[in-house]
Amino acid sequence: MSVSLIHPTYFPSIASFVAITKADKVIWEAEDNFQKQTYRNRTYIYAANGKLNLNIPVRFTQNNRQKYKDVKIANDEKWQDNHWKSIQSAYRTSPFFEYYEDELKSLFERPKDFLYDFNLECIKTIAGCIDLDFNQEKTTEFLKAYEDGIDYRHLVNAKKETVFSFSMYIQVFSDKHGYIPNLSILDLLFNEGPNTLNYLQSQSL
Secondary structure, X not given: OOEEEEOOOOOOEHHHHHHHHHOOEEEEOOOXXXXXXXXXXXXXXXXXXXXXXXXXXXXXXXXXXXXXXXXXEOOOOOHHHHHHHHHHHHHOOOOOXXXXXXXXXXXXXXXOOEHHHHHHHHHHHHHHHOOOOOEXXXXXXXXXXXOOOEEOHHHHEOOOOOOOOOOOOOOOXXXXXXXXXXXXXXXXXXXXXXXXXXXXXXXXO
């Protein structure tokens, strides 16, 4: 049985979802410390002006050291409205935006408390959209080295990204800015629709 250890991130990258689809069981890292400038609280979509970062504001403790699962979202900022408007603007002309719009919009309609839980909710919603069913559980301790499966925790790093040779697909603004690889799973979903799962299963890491 193949097992993947992964950080649950905000609308994960295509690479992260390839890792999820390749696994018989996904283990979500739940005991790590939160780090800034990672995909834990950011995702990248393809907007009219190119690659756009959507960043969830979070509250930090005095010493800035806390577990990822304990990090609270800063809901005094209107990030939900801004993110949804950005997603609408970027993808309303895509082939499948209207098909998934209602399911995804609900994620932005009420305040969320914890970043970790919200990211899992986003992943669950995407999995439902593409009919992806997988076994999952959370870690109970932090292990620097993981030997019981494939360690994909490095995919959380936004600054040290691995370059993957994924197949190209048609993107809304590719005629303006060219093809942008490994964006948020949202980009693939809105452009490929029901073919999203087949695409993910056909790629390799």
